[in-house]
Amino acid sequence: MISGTGIVKTFRQRGDVLGKNEVKALRGVDFTIPEGGAISFIGESGCGKTTLGRIIAGLETHDEGEITIGGVAMSSLRTRAQQPHFRRIQLIHQDPYSALNPTRTVHQALHDPLKLRARETGRSSQWIYERAEELLGLVGLDPGYVLPRYPHQLSGGMRQRVVIARALTVDPDVLVADEAVSMIDVSLRLGILRLLRDLREQLGVSLLYITHDVATARYIGADGDMYVIYRGQVVESGPTETIINQPVHPYTQSLLSAIPVLYGVEQPGAEQVTPIDSLTTAAVGETVDDAGCLFAPRCPFRTERCTRERPVLGDAVPALQDAEGRVHACFHPIERQVAATSVQAP
């Protein structure tokens, strides 16, 4: 199990000693990845979800807060001693075209981490070959075809499968998939999502899925939790189906309303929410002073209290903070049905 409490990350520009131009990427985020479970981080670009993923994978440091991996608090360890813990968490990048070294064959890409693994566990070099073939079989590739090839000889979907196989070489406990299918052809996307789901069932690896595509997040982790992140703060989290079907935070509702509706097959949700000033959103977000609710400048339901006071996740108002795990950071939570539904009953 991996958990984080109060993760804060602030990026400063060079020479910005007074912190005038600092970017608050994360403002105190709590999360839990249960053993063999799946959770997802949802949000717009720039909301901090990728930074959080990189911190969890040990590729980025954080300023405040604590990450606990398998009961061990990372802050109690030196950087070197942290490494074996972070190795249990493997990151799958968005872009399978740049994640593989173009001058090395698939065999070479898998060989090195496996060699390391073989040395650790005292296995023979024969095992490396067997294991490489086994892993490629696991991700649905034909080892005989793929092993001797260079990345450019493979399609995007195959490359992403190779990247997943490479992540599996070190027997990780958690796979962090950051927009793992957004660059894959539409007809092949579902295959990769399916593979991640199968790996979770077969190997018991946990999944952290980072995306702005809520429907794929639901496909991967319908039984897990969903965290909706806005400007570095979790604004709503809880069981995936609850968040999609009865969201209470206006930001979650705007995000779900923005998903294209497959007219002809689906109909839009009855109470869709559009953020105000939606056309100039990019400009608004940056200039708000930090006193009130972060979403208040774009929120169609804001009141005077929202611009004065910052709501705290799980503690803003008692209403609609479920015992089942749904928590939100909104002073005026109302359940709205915004997700598109199928026209014909299934």
Added chain:
Amino acid sequence: MTLATAAHAPEGGTTAPAVRIRDLTVVYKTPAGELPAVSEIDMDLPAGTITGLVGESGSGKSTLALSLLNAVQPPGRISSGTVEIDGLGDVVPLQGDKLRRVRGGQIGYVFQAAQNSLNPLKTVGKQLLDLGRSHDVDDLRALVSEAKELLGRMGLDGARVLDSYQHELSGGMRQRVGIMLALVLNAHVVVLDEPTTALDMITQANILEIIRNIHAERGLTTLVITHDIGVVAEVADQLAVMYGGRIVERGPVRSVLGEPRHPYTQGLIRAIPRLTGDIDQARALPGRPPTLGTIPERGCVFRDRCELRMSVCDTVEPVLERHADQLVACHAVAGQEPDGGAPTDDGQEQT
């Protein structure tokens, strides 16, 4: 092969040119000979409508769009066919200066990743002036105020944006600048290549709204190219599905999505994970899309991934035939309902 045209045209639609593509073939020169990326396509863009062109990478959708500008780059070339645009005639024989004036002048093109199609060394305003000069615009002041007005309508501060370099703008803002540059010379035909790829959901919804509004205000004829059926469902009137360089299904967007006939369209729609309902309704399409080298020379291009494959599919290429509202190129669909009657929903399961 013309779809009902005038039905969707807005009031201003009479002046907007329609585009007629006939028998268009575009080939790329490879070591294995000249291979067709787009073969023998007939398509109309009815005046005043938004047509969505959906296909995966390598389906030839971008090549088809580039041939509207006669801008297919070597080693590719248009080997046969015509692209007629109202008021311009056939653009395929155009060359040199004449062609340059048509591009950007009458036909606007918003490139894939408009984020990266701006010059990083010049402000947006300078690039706008370059565009004006290269099209011999006399009144550059008017051009600038037109650009500001367009940007204003898309929710941006025109003066500020024109003074900015591309790195000072966010992805959604750059995309809007791309749309502005495509429209500022009063283009009537606009091609948008992957307008929302790499944008997140809320920005995507905004851009789609802008496309819809501007399209209606200016009475444009718009072609939206994308791999995302959801995007097309949101903005388009007409939908054409491309596979392996051919159009396999075409028709009004709601009928194609609601009652897809071609097995590829059905598979594509089935492969989209949904927000509600049974998760396992979504099923992956087996196999993978063909590349230029693996497109079969004879027979149906989709047969290797098709569950309705018959022996005739190996030898004879299906042609687009009318079934109710749609045009479908599939032997199995043609066989199912020779009279063109509406099939039942579970038609594909019984076969």
